[in-house]
Amino acid sequence: xxxxxxxxxxxxxxxxxxxxxxxxxxxxxxxxxxxxxxxxxxxxxxxxxxxxxxxxxxxxxxxxxxxxxxxxxxxxxxxxxxxxxxxxxxxxxxxxxxxxxxxxxxxxxxxxxxxxxxxxxxxxxxxx
Amino acid sequence: xxxxxxxxxxxxxxxxxxxxxxxxxxxxxxxxxxxxxxxxxxxxxxxxxxxxxxxxxxxxxxxxxxxxxxxxxxxxxxxxxxxxxxxxxxxxxxxxxxxxxxxxxxxxxxxxxxxxxxxxxxxxxxxx
DNA sequence: AAAAAAATTGACTTTCACGTAAAAGTTAAT
DNA sequence: ATTAACTTTTACGTGAAAGTCAATTTTTTT
Numbered sequence: 001x002x003x004x005x006x007x008x009x010x011x012x013x014x015x016x017x018x019x020x021x022x023x024x025x026x027x028x029x030x031x032x033x034x035x036x037x038x039x040x041x042x043x044x045x046x047x048x049x050x051x052x053x054x055x056x057x058x059x060x061x062x063x064x065x066x067x068x069x070x071x072x073x074x075x076x077x078x079x080x081x082x083x084x085x086x087x088x089x090x091x092x093x094x095x096x097x098x099x100x101x102x103x104x105x106x107x108x109x110x111x112x113x114x115x116x117x118x119x120x121x122x123x124x125x126x127x128x
Numbered sequence: 129x130x131x132x133x134x135x136x137x138x139x140x141x142x143x144x145x146x147x148x149x150x151x152x153x154x155x156x157x158x159x160x161x162x163x164x165x166x167x168x169x170x171x172x173x174x175x176x177x178x179x180x181x182x183x184x185x186x187x188x189x190x191x192x193x194x195x196x197x198x199x200x201x202x203x204x205x206x207x208x209x210x211x212x213x214x215x216x217x218x219x220x221x222x223x224x225x226x227x228x229x230x231x232x233x234x235x236x237x238x239x240x241x242x243x244x245x246x247x248x249x250x251x252x253x254x255x256x
Numbered sequence: 257a258a259a260a261a262a263a264t265t266g267a268c269t270t271t272c273a274c275g276t277a278a279a280a281g282t283t284a285a286t
Numbered sequence: 287a288t289t290a291a292c293t294t295t296t297a298c299g300t301g302a303a304a305g306t307c308a309a310t311t312t313t314t315t316t
Binding site: 054055059068072075077086089092093096098102104105106109113116117120121 | 182183185186187196199200203204205207210213214217220221224225226227228230231232233234235237238241242244245248249252
């Protein structure tokens, strides 16, 4: 009988709106079951939602996320498609590595900003 | 006499459109000089554009980028503002760290996808 | 069974980050 | 001087990813 989740349980867990989850269904990213018209989310859906939100956080578009998800469900059977996919994977990898460098640089910059703040605070603190 | 750059030089260097750079000016991120109505970009602008694009790559909004830039030009003089800023810096830091985790996980996933592809390719390759 | 709470669909709206087109002015090269 | 290439402003358009609102079901609670 496998536990299932209601839509609002999941919206609370993940901090998204119901609209968002329905949107993801419309976009073909998840396929919750139905009891009548009401959606029943299973563990698999829940897991997918996690992946979707992770993809979202790092800036993937819906269709990019859809593509990645599809590969698991059904890796392309045709040669050309496979090669295309692999090329894309390579590109994504490069992109993500660049992003990680960007993040590291920005983290360093935030350290500077913070230090500037502390200095400023000290200046002000002394004067009062 | 300090070298300056035309707008198209920079669009070519950074792979963005003129519209984008003008938009950044409208948004108050850069302030190129003018000779008549024509924009003259200096090294400082060029550097800022680099930062803006880096921020963009990791998903910062224009106003977030603007905030960061402002701190350099003019760190807030008022106590409350400073504390607010430092709180924000802390939040950004957390956000970026989360993003880095997301990226690492996704990179691992890409490895899986690639392996699935290779396996599939081998299967197909044998049959032909 | 009646009332209250939750879920559904559908349509319209919003925000962000530019794109695009038009019309006109500017500069550089021939 | 003319052409070509570039640049400017103004203003409307666009796509992605939801948000919002309204009008129904459906489900749950009393």
